[in-house]
Amino acid sequence: MAEQAQEKLPENVVFVGMKPPMAYVLGVVTQLSNGQKQVFLKARGRSISKAVDVAEIVRRKFVQDIRVSSIDIGTEERSLENGQKINVSTISIAIGK
């Protein structure tokens, strides 16, 4: 049961990081083509701007009748190697039909 949940969880989530935007656009488009009704674009820190770019490129150029259904922002506490704790902003953009 737990194993199943772990395997299923990341399927409709695309984490936006250091790759070029089109890599993540492709990820979202692939998942929508595979029948996912909703895909979550998630990013932290500087990558937040790129996540917005990806959502806009998918919506405007790649998938018809798709829309951004919700956007959530938040804060994560991360520990640096020297033990210092810093806050990093996060975003989650839900894209669906």
Add this chain to the structure above:
Amino acid sequence: MAEQAQEKLPENVVFVGMKPPMAYVLGVVTQLSNGQKQVFLKARGRSISKAVDVAEIVRRKFVQDIRVSSIDIGTEERSLENGQKINVSTISIAIGK
């Protein structure tokens, strides 16, 4: 009438650009203290991540009972000096009580 509208329009909008985040945090906090029920944080391109940081800092550290009431993303077409047109992502974060 039109003049009044022009003067009133930017009052509850904070444009996030190249300054440090705390400059914009101060702008939002000042407007809320001055009685604005809602403040819009707007940013383009790379500054989008900073706008999210500002919203989170205001919400977590500065103003009680405040929440992000809506977030919109979009795309603006801008012309470069050589005439080339590029698309730039935008964000608008509404913060209010």
